[in-house]
Amino acid sequence: MPDLSVTLSGIKLDNPVIPASGTFGYGAEFKDFYDINILGSFSFKGTTKEPRFGNPTPRVAECVSGMINSVGLQNPGIDAVINEELPRIATYFKKPVIANIGGFSVDEFVYCAERLSVSEQVGIIEVNISCPNLHKGGVNFGSDPKAAAEVTAAVRKATNKPIYLKLSPNVESITEIAKACEDAGADGISLINTLLGMRIDIKTRKPVIANKMGGFSGRAIFPVALRMVYEVSKAVKIPIIGMGGVASAENVIEMMMAGASAVQVGAENLRNPYACKEIIEALPRVMAELKIDRLRDIVGVA
Amino acid sequence: MPDLSVTLSGIKLDNPVIPASGTFGYGAEFKDFYDINILGSFSFKGTTKEPRFGNPTPRVAECVSGMINSVGLQNPGIDAVINEELPRIATYFKKPVIANIGGFSVDEFVYCAERLSVSEQVGIIEVNISCPNLHKGGVNFGSDPKAAAEVTAAVRKATNKPIYLKLSPNVESITEIAKACEDAGADGISLINTLLGMRIDIKTRKPVIANKMGGFSGRAIFPVALRMVYEVSKAVKIPIIGMGGVASAENVIEMMMAGASAVQVGAENLRNPYACKEIIEALPRVMAELKIDRLRDIVGVA
Amino acid sequence: MNKVLFQILTNNQIAKDVYRLILSGDTGGISAPGQFVNIELEGFYLRRPISVCDWDDKTLTLIYKTVGEGTKALSKLKTGSLNLLTGLGNGFDLSACGKRPLLVGGGVGTPPLYGLCKRLIERGAEPTVILGFNSADEVFYEEEFKCLGAETLVATVDGSHGVKGLVTDALKVLTQDFDSYCACGPEPMLRALYKALDIKGQLSFEERMACGFGACMGCSCKTKYGSKRICKDGPVLKADEIIW
Amino acid sequence: MNKVLFQILTNNQIAKDVYRLILSGDTGGISAPGQFVNIELEGFYLRRPISVCDWDDKTLTLIYKTVGEGTKALSKLKTGSLNLLTGLGNGFDLSACGKRPLLVGGGVGTPPLYGLCKRLIERGAEPTVILGFNSADEVFYEEEFKCLGAETLVATVDGSHGVKGLVTDALKVLTQDFDSYCACGPEPMLRALYKALDIKGQLSFEERMACGFGACMGCSCKTKYGSKRICKDGPVLKADEIIW
């Protein structure tokens, strides 16, 4: 019997496959396709203090082997998530969820983390520091080690849940940011968020996305994500949730060999709502082919 | 009659299509497939002062819609390029070429630029500052605005040819680097070089590439390249040669709309040696569909 | 809402740049006209959303225009299978249409109205149909609507067929009163109808989509009653909830 | 060296994980046994290099093992066309083989030796062939070599067919002298042969390739006479230029 289980900060997951934030809503749409309790966990849509409509449409653009989105953190706000979404999730998902939070100030991150800490459903808080920080003159929390450390330290104080800092790949040295987060008390690192990308509609001669640019993700970005997971895993001791372009059981295994303790699947869920189910079902066969008995044994072997 | 011609720093090209450095050798292999005089120009393999064997093999890895290479600037050295390659090129290519130079110190860039300046065959010198600078404690020339400016200023003094600085995409703010180059006297900017990427062979559990990581390019990176061309074109006044994932006439037009005055085609030449020929032949048809009379009119319209 | 493998039965051109694709497979996921399917195409990352034109237990009819690479690739598939997500979106609410509904389609907004028209007539309603196109060579399904027994007017912008002008010009030709209207087509057409008609309306919208089933928030729009996902809460919205 | 569209005639399994693909098309670009072709496969970015096993004016035979996704996808194509770059690399130099050459193939290194063997015999040479495999179920083309009229020995690692052991064990069985040897197979095999034989040798190497036609420097190796591209200056190198 192949053993697919992995452990993240003391939380045992049946398998390492986790839908990524923003590509799985709160799970409701996917439970109509399959029983989502087969998942290791899922990371829900990035939640902010206030409800947000997000950016103007068009918000999505197709690319070769990937897509761009500029959803802009549309979400119903922390109150609705706690009062409506989490209770609803409880009706169809029996495992701890990963609570992804976004924010435009340190205070907002702290507020959201504090509020979510009380929920027993929340296993890990994933702190997405890849959004523009309006309070710091346009510097992103996720691209400045000091700002990243500041958020980490503040959220650290606000909650007893494990906190995973989610990093942006649009930086020169992702290991510096990761180390700053580790030093400031992060329990783990999630990476990567989307690459900044753009498409132009050559018929209208205008950017496809209303906001001009957006986040590029999907299969195309896998080599960049894998490289960053590998680099960060050599630089920090805390666990890594690897993501970026994962679309198959083989990709999951490659990510884990690069150093990820668990793996998220993002855009692939959108083109194939059964993606995570198919990956989980394929894992035992691929493990057998590769003579892997326990998936957790391969973390960082490369 | 559609007009495909474009001008780069006073040099008129019949069309904007230029094979990218490192993917076209010195043109010899491609002239066996088609008459390469149909090209706008071509950028030859990055040349250094001394001959270089480059990195250990395997040097290439396949990715979804792209590839990784870690050739490591294998080239016969500036003497052989001037004494053997350029005279040989003269026998089959009648237009000015783009001389791509690599280097590990400012002096090396200066030396190569000086030596190439005397050749009438050289139209533009493309200065590839995306290589690790061993003399600066590991800082890349291409990821530090000061170092980039230093190289630019030094090469500027060494030659009367137009100099185009070729930038690395593995930075947080490519516009800063581009502006530093412009201020230091660059005539143009070439971008992007490859993204840092990695693959692991899940059978051997080792990186596919002997050097572990390498440069990721091909169709997959187009949205990142396009975004950077767009950003840089808004930030500088000098012309841009856009590249990264270009594989069709439509891609050429999209790059130009983003702000590129000419376009290079890299990895696509390797999977299809006729890529540039097919693109050049398709351009008039696509221009007609889009009602573009003169290709140069669309530069930066988006 | 489910993922189904359909077999291509036919895929033929029926007007300028317009194709009709007839598929066989499990249509059980489809519950209302105005719903759509999302088609996986080899070599393309995102699926392509196309409205259900008509369906029965075993077959599904789609009508689409070749506007870009994806639909061009689709038009070349003459045999084989297609992976579809079916039964997406809400569709038209037949019970809200009344006895005498007006159905208005613009260009490739026409197809979902055919399935709607058929089902309205089955329920005993007497729909009137206006179809708008640019010119005669683009017109399709005029006969099909007439065969259903619906009064059908066509308007063409250049006047090469039917009433010259827009669907609102054809509307002026009609004298009877309607209980409600259902429309699908370009947004300016929907807006013009909303201005012109003072009755309850159901409008079908388009937006660029990633998932098509409500997961990504790629297709949100603001309505008077909060934000809605065109793919899940739409594509059919009530005319009076739209913020124009 | 050119790009040619070939039609698939047959593509059948001939041993464990090994397939023979027979194509029809313009083989004019191929000039010597030991050259290879580079196959474009839908959905894969890079082409797959496969040695020419045999060819005539109109058909081309390739033999390949399914080792990864690309060759697995190839093994499923039973009809249709394939886009190939043909006539790549240098191939074996027949004029350097002498009257009594020894040909040694290991696993899927065997195929190019078949085309070589055939042409050597046509020229009046008397080649002896040693083929090495892991076990009996992997053996292929033993009969085909024998039909050409060549003395043919097979070695299997587990002894389930022919001589038990490696090709060098089979070599010990042979008593005659050879003028030269030509070999293709795993690098340890090539090295072992080089150590065991004191005559002129031509060895065919493999390396991960991007272009396969000399443009990218992806496949370079150092030789005693400078760096060479396996794809263009090879895949066949002289044994005495190799730096082991």
Ligand SMILES: Cc1cc2nc3c(=O)[nH]c(=O)nc-3n(C[C@H](O)[C@H](O)[C@H](O)COP(=O)(O)OP(=O)(O)OC[C@H]3O[C@@H](n4cnc5c(N)ncnc54)[C@H](O)[C@@H]3O)c2cc1C
């Ligand atoms: C709910 C819904 C129902 C639709 N029903 C029909 C129909 O019945 N018949 C029909 O001809 N067309 C219909 N469309 C439009 C159809 O989806 C697009 O024409 C098609 O996706 C274009 O694909 P392409 O690859 O040819 O174009 P490209 O421009 O190459 O496509 C690039 C990307 O943009 C998207 N895109 C381009 N145009 C549109 C558009 N108008 N709406 C949404 N996405 C777009 C594509 O899906 C793809 O992701 C519908 C759209 C929606 C949202």
Ligand SMILES: Cc1cc2nc3c(=O)[nH]c(=O)nc-3n(C[C@H](O)[C@H](O)[C@H](O)COP(=O)(O)OP(=O)(O)OC[C@H]3O[C@@H](n4cnc5c(N)ncnc54)[C@H](O)[C@@H]3O)c2cc1C
């Ligand atoms: C000159 C030459 C001639 C060859 N002749 C034959 C032959 O006649 N029969 C045969 O069965 N095989 C031959 N090979 C090996 C064959 O190219 C590989 O087995 C094949 O490319 C594997 O592809 P894949 O997608 O199945 O494997 P994957 O591992 O999924 O491929 C991933 C990438 O690695 C490359 N790759 C993997 N293994 C090799 C390898 N051994 N050599 C070079 N590239 C590799 C692939 O081309 C691809 O780019 C030859 C290789 C070379 C260089």
Ligand SMILES: Cc1cc2nc3c(=O)[nH]c(=O)nc-3n(C[C@H](O)[C@H](O)[C@H](O)COP(=O)(O)O)c2cc1C
């Ligand atoms: C439509 C969409 C919305 C996203 N929203 C969020 C979000 O709210 N919070 C977040 O941390 N990441 C968000 N992401 C990023 C993903 O979680 C993931 O990090 C990224 O897409 C890379 O993975 P992929 O290549 O598998 O998609 C979003 C991605 C997509 C495609």
Ligand SMILES: Cc1cc2nc3c(=O)[nH]c(=O)nc-3n(C[C@H](O)[C@H](O)[C@H](O)COP(=O)(O)O)c2cc1C
């Ligand atoms: C095999 C290979 C070798 C390359 N060598 C060089 C080089 O010597 N100098 C250089 O400036 N860029 C080099 N590049 C980068 C390309 O010129 C180009 O900037 C990059 O590949 C992006 O374009 P593409 O996506 O079209 O390949 C190389 C790229 C490849 C794939």
Ligand code: FES
């Ligand atoms: S397209 Fe994903 S929510 Fe509508």
Ligand code: FES
């Ligand atoms: S593979 Fe490109 S030079 Fe050999």
